[in-house]
Amino acid sequence: xxxxTGRDIGIKVDERWLYRxxxxxxxxxxxxxxxxxxGVGKTTLLQAILGQRKLTEGExxxxxxxxxxxxxxYVPQYRPDMQAFPLYIKDFVALSFDRGLRPWLSAQEKHQLxxxxxxxxxxxxxxxxxxxxxxxxxxxxxxxQALAQNPQILxxxxxxxxxxxxxxxxxxxxxxxxxxxxxxxxxxxxxDLDIVSDYGDDYLLLTPHGNEFGDCKDADLARLKVxxxxxx
Amino acid sequence: xxxxxxxxxxxxxxxxIAIVAGIVGVFIVxxxxxxxxxxxxxxxxxxxxxxxxxxxNPLLGMLIFTILASTTIGQLGMNENRxxxxxxxxxxxxxxxxxxFLALSQKNASAAxxxxxxxxxxxxxxxxxxxxxxxxxxxxxxxxxFRQLRHFAFxxxxxxxSLKNVTLIEVAFLVIxxxxxxxxxxxxxxxxxxxLMTLPASAAMRWGRTVWQMMGLAVLFALIGIxxxxxxxxxxxxxxxxxxxxxxxxxxxxxxxxxQK
Numbered sequence: 001x002x003x004x005t006g007r008d009i010g011i012k013v014d015e016r017w018l019y020r021x022x023x024x025x026x027x028x029x030x031x032x033x034x035x036x037x038x039g040v041g042k043t044t045l046l047q048a049i050l051g052q053r054k055l056t057e058g059e060x061x062x063x064x065x066x067x068x069x070x071x072x073x074y075v076p077q078y079r080p081d082m083q084a085f086p087l088y089i090k091d092f093v094a095l096s097f098d099r100g101l102r103p104w105l106s107a108q109e110k111h112q113l114x115x116x117x118x119x120x121x122x123x124x125x126x127x128x129x130x131x132x133x134x135x136x137x138x139x140x141x142x143x144x145q146a147l148a149q150n151p152q153i154l155x156x157x158x159x160x161x162x163x164x165x166x167x168x169x170x171x172x173x174x175x176x177x178x179x180x181x182x183x184x185x186x187x188x189x190x191x192d193l194d195i196v197s198d199y200g201d202d203y204l205l206l207t208p209h210g211n212e213f214g215d216c217k218d219a220d221l222a223r224l225k226v227x228x229x230x231x232x
Numbered sequence: 233x234x235x236x237x238x239x240x241x242x243x244x245x246x247x248x249i250a251i252v253a254g255i256v257g258v259f260i261v262x263x264x265x266x267x268x269x270x271x272x273x274x275x276x277x278x279x280x281x282x283x284x285x286x287x288x289n290p291l292l293g294m295l296i297f298t299i300l301a302s303t304t305i306g307q308l309g310m311n312e313n314r315x316x317x318x319x320x321x322x323x324x325x326x327x328x329x330x331x332x333f334l335a336l337s338q339k340n341a342s343a344a345x346x347x348x349x350x351x352x353x354x355x356x357x358x359x360x361x362x363x364x365x366x367x368x369x370x371x372x373x374x375x376x377x378f379r380q381l382r383h384f385a386f387x388x389x390x391x392x393x394s395l396k397n398v399t400l401i402e403v404a405f406l407v408i409x410x411x412x413x414x415x416x417x418x419x420x421x422x423x424x425x426x427x428l429m430t431l432p433a434s435a436a437m438r439w440g441r442t443v444w445q446m447m448g449l450a451v452l453f454a455l456i457g458i459x460x461x462x463x464x465x466x467x468x469x470x471x472x473x474x475x476x477x478x479x480x481x482x483x484x485x486x487x488x489x490x491x492q493k
Contacts, residue, residue, distance in 0.1 A: 050393065072393070073390075073393065073394070074390065074393045075390075076389045076390065079387075079389055085262065085386065085437055085446075086437075086438070086440070086441055086491075087386070087441060087442065087443070088441045088442060091441070091442045091443065092386075092387070095382060095383045095386055095387050095390075095391075096383070096390075096394065097379060098379045098380050098382070098383035098391070098394055098395060099379065100379060101376055101379075102379075103375055103378040103379065127441075129441065142390075145387070145390065146390070149394065
């Protein structure tokens, strides 16, 4: 089932078209990989999907019951604040419980927190400080924080950048495992074509000269890489 | 010492201010807005001088100026990269205005000293009611908005996507901050306000591992500073704000050394 369809999308920034005529769809429980060079406008497309930016042309259509955007959680690329405070990882994840008037967590929220920490391999690290955690642990904590709110769509913006090989595969395994056991659809922005080919279901390649949408299985990633590298 | 009503009042007001400044301070430091808190205290000085000039209660002038300033330049500053230059220039204008209003109001030097350095020993009964009322109001609002403020202050980069009414929370936070500045100025004066609002919180944030621990420690550090400073000031006749500055800075530096990674 399709969750979102993008038709003829074009975004213009400062009188310059980043891209035009972008068509894609986001199917439920699939992982859509958005690939393309820095500055090509991947983040602006994410902003449009998040409802924070208007498209210059085209439309994004949600196929939800009320036609509105479902719950989306975004794991941003840059987290400038995180080195400053020695919060426990579990308390950092619990920042996500930001609805309601009760200052403390309810029993149900504590249970949900426990479940998320378990699913993200963080249970043993729950009482470890976020500011001294390794890059991979921290990235999993960011992921757990986003998942704590039970989103229907998760957006990962360069989540594996700056991680070593084992940490990035561990992170993506966690994402995949969680998606397989929950109703979660994923959009990931990545430069890492190995990750895209190993975990992505669909891909959307954005370049200033044209766009391509398709199934990762059918994609000739070597050709994609050549095309992508040529633009880089 | 406690047989004097002025000391009882000083301890009552000081305790309340320590609690409010400690708790709100944690959110200010977490949101990296210590610099804005400092500027608000200078704007508070201009507001209090304006209050004197108009013949109002200085606290009222302070509240009006700080709330107006925080919701305008605060909002601008948060969204702009040039916030430091913007805030510095506003700071300069605020101090200039403060001096002008003080001169125009033709009050004596003690009025100016009271605004700049605090006057907790000569606090009036009406003033106590005002401080108690405002402090309780701030605490209630912080507790009601606790979850939203916590996410907003500690992880702004995801709070903007998660909180439905992030602009409203931003404005509420700035108003809470402005009110805390106006209230805390009663003890340490507008020039030294950042001592109470940022130093106990900064020290607490090196020790605390949860937001509640950080708030608890910040209140404790602020209370240690205010209680000992009031006693020391009573015995030695040196201004309270001097002792608070020394004690809070001492706690902060000690925390810095002890918690080095």
